[in-house]
Amino acid sequence: MFQRPAHHRVSSRELVALGTASQVPTRTRNHNGYVLFWDDEVILFDPGEGSQRQMLHAGISATALTRIAITHLHGDHSLGLAGVVQRISLDAVPQTIPVVFPASGRRWVENLCDSTAYYHQERLALQGLSRDGVVSRVPGELHGPAVLRAERLDHSLEAYGYRLDEPDGRRMDPARLAEAGITGPDVGRLAQEGTLRTERGVVRLEDVSSPRPGQSFAFVMDTRLCDAVWSLAAGVDMLVIESTYLDRDSGLARDHGHLTALQAATVAAQSGVRSLVLTHFSQRYTDPAEFEREARTVYDGELTVAADLDRVAVPRRR
Template identity: 55%
Template structure:
């Protein structure tokens, strides 16, 4: 099961020689879901119906080319998730959408975006003439809550605070159970009978709980262009990985707040307060040319795993928490 963040771009409003516009692909493989996880496995609105997902967040200008550099095929994309309709977060949509058709991507691709940006999304989707073959399904949203649920987990949105309507995303994997090989062996349950036990909950007098342990679901959060607000904390709460904007350094906090952005220190403080395991800072202003300054500022308030994103970097989602061990 592969879970990683592929960073396609890290610039904010203006790209630089070393930073492409925004773009992030989350590769999220499905885990075996049993126990309480079964309740989330049905077909719902926006379901990708696949064993693995590729969530493309905020594809800015040049994203299609960055995907080529990163070795990411268009067929890897199962969802497109836009936080808002500023160009550095959506100008890559035309190229990506047309590439889906050019490559005859066989599965549906679900597009999530603020409903207030419907006109903009339509213009992006049909920016030029092309033969539309891909099955692109639009899911505009206008309030906090769940926007999709499938075997990969539940995708939620929370309103952010920016000059235009913006929402952040949170992917929550349902809790499940982890099978214990030694306990299974002692119970004499092997091969296909393990699946039967998972499905039934009990087999030959052996209960599922006796040969398995709780497996907490993982959480991924994506927060872009926003001032500090309740939505930021709700999205980041207990996240295994938080990808969050750090457009400014704290010396320019007044600018950050005026334009609806966060500083590196603010982003790191959110991660510390919310118990985030891996913090990924990105969306940097062109005014800064020394990435280590963002790391130094974040380290003042956050002691967990810290990544200052670079273009084409791959960041693994941290290993799953084992019940009974600290996060």
């Protein structure tokens, strides 16, 4: 639908980490920020300061963006909105871009969208969230629209985590289709309607296909461990989750409303997450291997301790 640099992409569904630092950027980590490519949907999550330039480094143009989702209005999750929105305007991005955020943060979102003098030609649709639930439907190539929903997290400021669920579909079995004498447009008709009347009798969809589970993705930022973390993470193909602290500083994590790598990895392990992306690291730690070792004590799936500009493909369909 929109132009994007195909040579940078390894999968039609992948996460790009723009930045991976909590609170303040460091010499090696930009402020927090992520882009999820999901077929034609390109969602910018939590643009911290410097996101405009990180997008440039990642080869992602403002024109590619189809949606912006913000978990909460702390600077490491939102300061970059000002620059990105001005870039959307400068580049005359034609599509309307929904911007989703906690409704209690509207004042700051509006400030960030009008922070200096410039000629406004951006088209944004601000969408403040005040309760858990469906945010939107997101187009998908294979199974149709996925559902984007939000759930309230437990942080020092109102914060929402996000989850994207593609509906389950069915995988047609060519041999069984041929056996039933179903070809051409009849295949689509059977998929749509569930049954098809043929010369040989009525064929049911389940006779000629097998279940194909939809893919799912969850984005969990600043929070203490709470029910929403578990329900957002349950069974997802990819979980992007903050692990600001290590377990040895679990008291600090609790006091400041954050997770440890051990907590994040435990959620992933017990929720059947296939690909775990840890991020949003405190500047107090200098060795990323510590996060990996801690997570590996409980989680044995695909693990990424995110670095800036990492690209992580959503795992292949089950």
